[in-house]
Amino acid sequence: MSHPLTRVLTLLELLQSNARLTGAELADRLDTDVRTVRRYIAHLRELGIPVEAERGRHGGYRLARGYRMPPLVLTNDEALAVVLGLLAAERLGMGTAAPASAGALAKIERVLPHALREPLAAMRETLSFTANAVIGQAPGTGVLLALAHASRARTTVGISHRSWRQEHTERDIDPYGVVFHTGRWYVIGHDHLRDSLRTFRIDRIASVISRADSFTAPVGFDPVAHLTSTLAQGPYRWQVEVTIHGPLDEIARRLPRSAVTLTARPTGVLMHARAERLDGMSHMLASLEWPFTIHHPDELRQALKDLAAQLTAAAQRELEELPQ
Numbered sequence: 001m002s003h004p005l006t007r008v009l010t011l012l013e014l015l016q017s018n019a020r021l022t023g024a025e026l027a028d029r030l031d032t033d034v035r036t037v038r039r040y041i042a043h044l045r046e047l048g049i050p051v052e053a054e055r056g057r058h059g060g061y062r063l064a065r066g067y068r069m070p071p072l073v074l075t076n077d078e079a080l081a082v083v084l085g086l087l088a089a090e091r092l093g094m095g096t097a098a099p100a101s102a103g104a105l106a107k108i109e110r111v112l113p114h115a116l117r118e119p120l121a122a123m124r125e126t127l128s129f130t131a132n133a134v135i136g137q138a139p140g141t142g143v144l145l146a147l148a149h150a151s152r153a154r155t156t157v158g159i160s161h162r163s164w165r166q167e168h169t170e171r172d173i174d175p176y177g178v179v180f181h182t183g184r185w186y187v188i189g190h191d192h193l194r195d196s197l198r199t200f201r202i203d204r205i206a207s208v209i210s211r212a213d214s215f216t217a218p219v220g221f222d223p224v225a226h227l228t229s230t231l232a233q234g235p236y237r238w239q240v241e242v243t244i245h246g247p248l249d250e251i252a253r254r255l256p257r258s259a260v261t262l263t264a265r266p267t268g269v270l271m272h273a274r275a276e277r278l279d280g281m282s283h284m285l286a287s288l289e290w291p292f293t294i295h296h297p298d299e300l301r302q303a304l305k306d307l308a309a310q311l312t313a314a315a316q317r318e319l320e321e322l323p324q
Contacts, residue, residue, distance in 0.1 A: 177223030
């Protein structure tokens with residue numbers, strides 16, 4: 001049996017969502033009796049919420065006309081569920097371009113009563129995860145929502161896209177699905193420009209425009225399976241995995257977020273990246289002030305040795321040019 005406070009708040013939600021409900025209808029939805037509903041109504045009135053009662057055959061309860069509810073009323077269980085969801089999203093790198101999670105947490109804590117605010121703040125500050133933290137590739141909120149809406153409505157959209165080579169194109173796509181995977185958001189669908197099934201990183205999409213055309217997705221198409229299969233094949237020559245022995249936040253500020261995925265590990269920060277050439281990767285790693293361990297490919301070790309030889313040669317030339 002739910003707590004009486006939970007039922008009172010549920011009653012309030014019902015009154016906000018319906019123009020008028022009879023006592024019997026409210027009792028049925030709350031799984032209680034009409035007498036208890038009257039007691040809950042009285043409790044809402046004691047809290048200053050103007051609930052009006054209309055007698056007669058077509059009477060019932062409703063909120064006073066023009067009354068505006070506060071922006072948020074949550075039970076303990078609901079508030080905990082929201083806070084845990086926001087913390088988990090931040091841990092998994094599911095944030096958007098704006099600091100939405102931090103703002104949402106601040107707003108929730110601001111409107112909650114002190115007795116609930118303190119325990120939730122303690123939860124936020126002391127909660128630990130066994131899952132690794134991920135530095136996400138944040139898409140624009142409007143872009144992400146527009147693609148999700150188009151995918152559900154099965155409508156074609158026009159996108160402004162920037163490739164990993166920094167090439168900008170305007171194209172129409174039929175978005176079959178939106179997928180979040182290891183810190184990055186993707187949209188999978190039919191690309192009208194190439195007339196083929198394509199995968200796009202959403203953080204590389206600058207804008208989305210809705211088209212009047214509709215589409216039908218292939219029967220049984222699985223966006224998640226397609227994405228994981230595509231990433232496993234990959235268009236890049238090299239798959240790089242390196243552990244950088246330094247702090248996650250500082251490493252993230254030093255590396256291009258569009259090129260790498262960073263995951264916190266007990267021994268450091270695990271970096272996954274894909275590259276066409278290893279000389280550029282060796283230069284990037286050499287620019288860091290923290291030590292690192294190469295897991296693969298082994299060819300990266302040779303690229304670093306070649307870079308070290310070039311630097312040594314440059315240093316020796318400088319010494320030879322100094323006056324004796």
